[in-house]
Amino acid sequence: MRLQAKGIDVAYDGRRVIEGLDLTIPDGKVTAIIGPNGCGKSTLLKTLARLIRPTKGQVLLDGQDIHAAHTRDVARKLGLLPQSPLAPEGITVADLIARGRAPWRSLLGRWSPADTAARDAALAATALEDLADRPIAALSGGQRQRAWIAMALAQDTPILLLDEPTTYLDLPHQVDLLRLLGRLNREQGRTVVSVLHDLGLAARFSDHVIVMSGGKVLAEGPPSEVITASTLATAFGLEAVVIPDPIANTPLVVPV
Amino acid sequence: MKVALVIAALVAGVVMSLSLGARPVPLADIRAAVTAFDPSDPNHLVIRDLRLPRLCAALIAGVGLALAGVLMQAVTRNPLAEPGILGVNAGAGFAVVLGVYALGLSGAASWLAFPGAALAAAAVFLLGGGARAGSGGGATPARLALAGIALNALLISLISALVLMRAEALDVYRFWIVGSLAEAQMRPLLPMAITVLVGVVLAFASAPGLDALALGDEAARGLGTRTGLVRATVLLAVTLLCGGAVVVAGPIAFLGLAVPHLARMIASRSVVSTLAVALPLGPAILLAADVFGRVVMPPAELRVGTTAAALGGIIFILIARRMRPGEVT
Numbered sequence: 265m266r267l268q269a270k271g272i273d274v275a276y277d278g279r280r281v282i283e284g285l286d287l288t289i290p291d292g293k294v295t296a297i298i299g300p301n302g303c304g305k306s307t308l309l310k311t312l313a314r315l316i317r318p319t320k321g322q323v324l325l326d327g328q329d330i331h332a333a334h335t336r337d338v339a340r341k342l343g344l345l346p347q348s349p350l351a352p353e354g355i356t357v358a359d360l361i362a363r364g365r366a367p368w369r370s371l372l373g374r375w376s377p378a379d380t381a382a383r384d385a386a387l388a389a390t391a392l393e394d395l396a397d398r399p400i401a402a403l404s405g406g407q408r409q410r411a412w413i414a415m416a417l418a419q420d421t422p423i424l425l426l427d428e429p430t431t432y433l434d435l436p437h438q439v440d441l442l443r444l445l446g447r448l449n450r451e452q453g454r455t456v457v458s459v460l461h462d463l464g465l466a467a468r469f470s471d472h473v474i475v476m477s478g479g480k481v482l483a484e485g486p487p488s489e490v491i492t493a494s495t496l497a498t499a500f501g502l503e504a505v506v507i508p509d510p511i512a513n514t515p516l517v518v519p520v
Numbered sequence: 521m522k523v524a525l526v527i528a529a530l531v532a533g534v535v536m537s538l539s540l541g542a543r544p545v546p547l548a549d550i551r552a553a554v555t556a557f558d559p560s561d562p563n564h565l566v567i568r569d570l571r572l573p574r575l576c577a578a579l580i581a582g583v584g585l586a587l588a589g590v591l592m593q594a595v596t597r598n599p600l601a602e603p604g605i606l607g608v609n610a611g612a613g614f615a616v617v618l619g620v621y622a623l624g625l626s627g628a629a630s631w632l633a634f635p636g637a638a639l640a641a642a643a644v645f646l647l648g649g650g651a652r653a654g655s656g657g658g659a660t661p662a663r664l665a666l667a668g669i670a671l672n673a674l675l676i677s678l679i680s681a682l683v684l685m686r687a688e689a690l691d692v693y694r695f696w697i698v699g700s701l702a703e704a705q706m707r708p709l710l711p712m713a714i715t716v717l718v719g720v721v722l723a724f725a726s727a728p729g730l731d732a733l734a735l736g737d738e739a740a741r742g743l744g745t746r747t748g749l750v751r752a753t754v755l756l757a758v759t760l761l762c763g764g765a766v767v768v769a770g771p772i773a774f775l776g777l778a779v780p781h782l783a784r785m786i787a788s789r790s791v792v793s794t795l796a797v798a799l800p801l802g803p804a805i806l807l808a809a810d811v812f813g814r815v816v817m818p819p820a821e822l823r824v825g826t827t828a829a830a831l832g833g834i835i836f837i838l839i840a841r842r843m844r845p846g847e848v849t
């Protein structure tokens with residue numbers, strides 16, 4: 265397994281947010297992380313992506329402590345879309361996506377045909393071709409979100425970590441995006457990990473679900489085993505009935 | 521195309537700067553002064569002893585301030601950041617003046633410009649959110665601008681106090697408060713040219729990292745950017761660029777503000793191309809300001825700090841008028 269966390273503690277200003285967490289991200293699968301607001305999902309993703317150093321334990325990428333690896337090597341293996349990225353003012357969609365190529369470019373930053381190919385593939389995958397020359401500021405929230413995802417795709421990493429990629433998207437675009445992630449996984453063998461809030465969509469479009477609560481992993485496994493009335497009650501304090509989804513037979517959460 | 525215009529403007533600025541002034545020198549004499557110098561020809565003497573040093577000083581200061589402005593705006597993500605307004609130039613100037621008047625140093629005092637600029641730039645970066653890597657950390661644009669302006673005012677008043685206590689030549693005051701290219705021949709031009717050149721190289725080296733930083737620290741690090749290294753490089757570059765500029769021309773304001781905005785209108789979005797346009801544009805505007813100050817009311821001369829602030833201010837007002845809300849340039 266390429267990405268693992270071993271007994272990590274993570275703290276902000278001495279306040280522990282994640283405690284003794286062990287986790288293995290299954291290779292070549294689509295994984296969803298779910299859990300209530302503030303339970304540490306973003307913190308976990310940032311720690312896995314080397315943005316935060318755990319106070320205890322370590323994150324291993326290909327068996328090596330991720331903090332011992334070169335920043336650029338990590339960025340070629342693992343891409344992260346943060347929950348609230350900043351768009352530089354005036355930047356266009358195509359420019360933003362091009363910035364995803366940063367870890368692949370030489371010191372002088374010469375643009376290569378491979379860069380063009382990756383940018384165009386990302387534009388096509390997110391259906392943004394027609395908006396390529398629009399400034400980001402002139403897009404709707406959902407279009408903007410797709411532009412960010414396209415940037416992460418252009419980074420062309422075998423492992424993709426996405427923090428709430430479906431926020432701001434309408435239901436059809438949420439479904440489109442999750443299908444796109446599924447395609448990237450099946451056709452290119454990429455490992456995809458996303459934080460999602462819609463439990464039904466998480467169940468429907470993931471191979472593996474990780475339920476977090478209070479900085480710990482409460483349960484993990486295939487959606488049908490993990491998304492149950494009792495885990496939901498413990499993690500979210502939500503009373504719900506879980507019934508099979510009539511189309512895919514995956515768990516569907518109906519609050520009581 | 522537009523870039524060609526900028527370069528043409530720079531060439532025109534160079535020629536005018538050499539030929540115009542209290543004693544106009546025809547083009548042929550300028551060439552001869554360089555290729556076949558004749559010490560008995562007053563025109564040759566003017567070119568070699570006064571105008572060429574002055575031109576060099578303008579090139580050094582124009583490049584230094586313009587690139588420092590681009591870097592500061594990029595690293596603080598603040599379109600108002602500028603070495604003049606935020607006190608970096610004044611920090612350099614204050615350190616030199618302190619060296620001369622309080623410590624009794626002479627030539628060596630020039631080098632104090634660099635620690636002075638570094639301290640002021642570090643203060644600006646800390647306020648601009650450079651220190652805190654987390655998202656949402658750091659200062660709001662308003663806080664950065666207010667603190668920078670306050671720092672600048674304080675340093676300028678300290679410089680005035682030190683200079684005016686001595687009540688020597690008004691020229692000293694003009695140089696350290698306003699900025700001036702007169703007496704450029706007395707400045708350490710060669711060392712400052714080398715220093716600014718190193719700053720230019722560092723500026724271009726930090727450009728890809730600054731492009732990534734514009735996406736926020738987390739995204740930048742996710743893209744493999746060593747954010748601390750980029751910030752440290754920028755801090756060093758700004759120090760060398762501003763320190764060098766201030767030693768040869770004094771704390772000129774507004775050039776570093778107007779040039780990056782103008783350059784972004786001409787260049788594409790990336791920091792590299794903005795730097796590449798600012799590189800000829802900075803000295804072109806500074807030379808235009810200097811030539812204007814020399815010809816407007818001869819034989820007296822307006823100091824370049826005054827004319828550059830006026831020209832930079834006018835340019836900036838025009839740019840600001842064209843800006844729509846939520847847009848940088």
Ligand SMILES: Nc1ncnc2c1ncn2[C@@H]1O[C@H](COP(=O)(O)OP(=O)(O)OP(=O)(O)O)[C@@H](O)[C@H]1O
Binds near residue numbers: 276277301306308655
């Ligand atoms: N930069 C920070 N400094 C201090 N505390 C933080 C910081 N970021 C997050 N926290 C705290 O850490 C805890 C976990 O935050 P995190 O962002 O990981 O939650 P999350 O599960 O992603 O929540 P959400 O669903 O709202 O995005 C919260 O209590 C939060 O207040």
Ligand SMILES: [Mg+2]
Binds near residue numbers: 305306307427
């Ligand atoms: Mg979060």
